[in-house]
Amino acid sequence: MTDQELSIARGGVLLHDPYAVAIDEGVAVTLLADLQVRRAIARGEFDDLPGSGEPIDLPDQHDPEWWVRSIVQREHIALLPPSIQLRKDDAALDGRLDEMSDETAVRREIDDFNVRVVRARYELPSGPPLITMPRDPDATVQAWADRRAARAERGRQAARVDDPAPRRRRRRFRLFRSR
Template sequence: MTDHDRPAAFFNPYAVSIDAEVAIALLADLQIRRAIDRGDFDDLPGSGKPLDLSDSHDPDWWLKRLMKREGFTMLPPSIQLRNEDATLDARLDRLSSERDVRREIEEFNVRVVRARYELTAGPPLVTMPRDVDQTARSWAERRARRAAEARERQRLDDIERGKSRGRRWKRRR
């Protein structure tokens, strides 16, 4: 069925109301489609590569830079506590006294208990509070083991240095 075969009432172009913005958008779309058909966009420089979108176009660029610089995270409390639990032993190993270790564990437990009482969005909280005494004992054992390893490395280094000194001494004679 061609346009001439259709009755006049089938499509009335005057029945459609188009404002200026829609008309400009339709004209722009038409011009883009024609350019694509002609191949004007083929083999442009940077074709197939990701766009380099700098922060200047993002209205929240300053906030994102601040969060990245300060190490802020925007995780749900359950995931944040799970990450803290996974890295707690490493944080404790950097502390030098048992009193500081116990205080850090107690602060962690307070955050866990507080999160259990809060109604939060996100995945469920599966992190449990730590046993302060058991965790402090584990910290002390790890610390003693690291100290013993350090003493052993020092002893081996001293032996190695002694051998090298002895060799030089013998050469000088």
């Protein structure tokens, strides 16, 4: 018998089975969370929370983007116009390049910076004018290599100053006797 035939046999009223309804994951999680909160309230777990019964400190005006502002403030995110951000990136680029030890990674970083500068040149200006220019990859890589060589030389000189006379190591030979 089909469902309609069963309902007609029971007096013409179509009975609804609540367990036959499909529930997606979001609704199921919401129902479970609501059930857990209701049980915790019934047990009295929320009775002694600090600040209960006190008024909530709300601003005078409603800000629909309050959560974005709180994330920016909490994470110390700086939202700058592209021209200012590119100036900061240009000033910090040599420091980032000096941390790299591979020339291909240095060239990739320079190419990424140049792509951002060119893209910003084609966008409508929002903020101060863009004065940052793309970097010449070959000249920047050469400057990186020169700074790297100078750091290595300073390290060698510092090692020489710390150890003025190299000590000769004595070689120790063991004689193995056969037993």
